[in-house]
Amino acid sequence: MADFDVFNGDADGICALTQLRLSEPRQSSLITGVKRNIGLLKNVTAQPGDQVTVLDISMDKNRPDLERLLAVGAKVFYVDHHFSGTIPETEKLTALINEAADTCTSLLVNQYLENAFAAWAVVGAFGDNLNQQAQALADEALQCSGTDLKQLQKLGTYINYNGYGASVEDLHIPPDELFRRTSLYTDPLDFIHLDSEHFDKLENGYHSDMAAAAEIAAEKTSDTTAVFILPNEAWARRVSGVFSNQLTNDHPNRAHAVLTETPQGEYLVSVRAPLNNRQGAADLCRRFPTGGGRAAAAGINNLPAGMLADFIDAFEASYT
Numbered sequence: 001m002a003d004f005d006v007f008n009g010d011a012d013g014i015c016a017l018t019q020l021r022l023s024e025p026r027q028s029s030l031i032t033g034v035k036r037n038i039g040l041l042k043n044v045t046a047q048p049g050d051q052v053t054v055l056d057i058s059m060d061k062n063r064p065d066l067e068r069l070l071a072v073g074a075k076v077f078y079v080d081h082h083f084s085g086t087i088p089e090t091e092k093l094t095a096l097i098n099e100a101a102d103t104c105t106s107l108l109v110n111q112y113l114e115n116a117f118a119a120w121a122v123v124g125a126f127g128d129n130l131n132q133q134a135q136a137l138a139d140e141a142l143q144c145s146g147t148d149l150k151q152l153q154k155l156g157t158y159i160n161y162n163g164y165g166a167s168v169e170d171l172h173i174p175p176d177e178l179f180r181r182t183s184l185y186t187d188p189l190d191f192i193h194l195d196s197e198h199f200d201k202l203e204n205g206y207h208s209d210m211a212a213a214a215e216i217a218a219e220k221t222s223d224t225t226a227v228f229i230l231p232n233e234a235w236a237r238r239v240s241g242v243f244s245n246q247l248t249n250d251h252p253n254r255a256h257a258v259l260t261e262t263p264q265g266e267y268l269v270s271v272r273a274p275l276n277n278r279q280g281a282a283d284l285c286r287r288f289p290t291g292g293g294r295a296a297a298a299g300i301n302n303l304p305a306g307m308l309a310d311f312i313d314a315f316e317a318s319y320t
Contacts, residue, residue, distance in 0.1 A: 003028035008056035009175030010035040010163035011127020019117040030176040035163035041065035048073030056105040058082035101278040104128040126156030129245040158202035209239040232261040248272040255319035269300035
């Protein structure tokens with residue numbers, strides 16, 4: 001029998017799998033990609049009795065392949081916080097799904113493992129911009145200084161930042177390689193200190209790209225919304241998600257849309273609901289082809305240029 005680990009290439013997916021494999025080590029086939037590559041189950045060819053673990057990708061977006069895997073007799077363990085639609089009822093599927101805006105896959109895995117590797121869950125929550133939830137879990141389960149907690153927040157931000165790009169070639173470290181490195185350490189602080197080469201690579205890239213983003217003026221702003229358009233550059237593709245999170249943290253009553261131009265003349269879209277009203281982002285993005293996500297943070301993988309004005313109108317109407 002074979003094992004497959006299928007996971008989002010962002011901080012939440014990597015930290016969720018890190019917790020699971022520290023708890024249950026396995027030699028598995030790793031299936032992942034850039035953060036926006038969520039149709040991952042199509043890459044799994046399983047046999048009866050194989051074990052497929054799926055983390056931080058929408059069940060709704062992978063339903064045909066999930067049903068295919070269940071039909072051939074594979075066992076599936078599915079943990080996620082995105083829109084799922086109807087969950088198949090079969091003994092071969094174990095699904096831990098919670099679409100609440102104040103949770104993420106790393107926190108769900110932490111609950112399942114009863115705080116066994118809570119520090120990695122804190123990193124994943126910080127990466128998903130769930131700062132209050134990360135702080136609360138740290139207060140409950142960890143004994144770490146304010147300085148150490150700040151390091152965990154940085155690590156979550158940097159791993160999340162590393163997941164954004166049009167392709168793996170845009171990223172500083174491929175997500176499967178980054179997981180192999182994080183999963184060597186029960187304590188993420190040890191990863192920071194003992195694998196400083198890769199931590200520093202992420203940190204330096206993050207600060208360089210965020211400095212470039214800071215030079216971009218808003219395309220449109222109001223009291224309740226802001227739209228930014230970034231150029232067709234690798235740094236812009238890498239920074240789109242964390243730039244959106246920073247804007248949200250700096251302006252908690254405002255919704256933000258960060259659009260990045262693609263080589264095909266389309267737009268990669270990141271939407272963040274206001275921090276003080278974490279609702280509506282997924283509903284908005286699902287109105288457009290290739291759109292999806294969760295209530296607080298969602299996106300559109302390929303927004304045609306001809307739909308740009310319609311998107312901005314819909315975005316502003318959603319948060320007026």
